[in-house]
Amino acid sequence: MDLAGRVAVVTGAGRGIGRAIEDGTVLGSASLVAHDMDTRMDLSPWLASVLVAPEHRRRGVGTALIHRVVDEARTLGFRTLYLFTPDKEALYTKLGWQFLERTEYLAQTVVIMSLAIAD
Numbered sequence: 103m104d105l106a107g108r109v110a111v112v113t114g115a116g117r118g119i120g121r122a123i124e125d126g127t128v129l130g131s132a133s134l135v136a137h138d139m140d141t142r143m144d145l146s147p148w149l150a151s152v153l154v155a156p157e158h159r160r161r162g163v164g165t166a167l168i169h170r171v172v173d174e175a176r177t178l179g180f181r182t183l184y185l186f187t188p189d190k191e192a193l194y195t196k197l198g199w200q201f202l203e204r205t206e207y208l209a210q211t212v213v214i215m216s217l218a219i220a221d
């Protein structure tokens with residue numbers, strides 16, 4: 103499948119591709135999306151909307167969700183994954199993500215990061 107096809111798969115998969123559920127409760131979710139910054143349409147795909155319920159944080163759920171989305175992107179054949187974050191650069195750096203650039207987006211300073219995911 104070519105890049106456009108793979109992006110269509112990602113877009114079709116939509117948001118909430120990774121969801122952590124325990125005893126019927128959604129602990130958190132994370133998404134793989136074709137685009138997440140309308141100022142950086144040249145970059146794709148993105149890890150987006152990583153969110154863990156406050157009462158379930160700091161026990162590895164976020165990390166597991168991030169790994170799930172990375173695995174999905176790798177399975178789809180992507181070689182690089184992107185994200186932007188206003189304040190979680192340290193967490194992603196710990197998980198192997200690399201700083202790409204600092205920029206202003208939606209009235210806040212964010213860092214764009216990338217992860218090489220080719221086998």
Ligand SMILES: CC(C)(COP(=O)(O)OP(=O)(O)OC[C@H]1O[C@@H](n2cnc3c(N)ncnc32)[C@H](O)[C@@H]1OP(=O)(O)O)[C@@H](O)C(=O)NCCC(=O)NCCS
Pocket residue numbers: 151152153154155158159160161162163164165166186187188190192193196
């Ligand atoms: C960012 C976020 C998704 C992290 O979720 P999480 O489930 O707490 O993530 P993890 O548990 O995998 O890791 C968080 C910390 O807990 C630590 N941790 C993981 N398992 C642990 C355990 N069993 N015991 C103690 N600490 C643990 C991790 O080492 C990490 O430490 P650090 O803050 O020093 O880096 C969550 O805080 C959140 O939803 N924040 C609001 C939304 C947000 O900022 N999203 C990211 C947008 S880019």
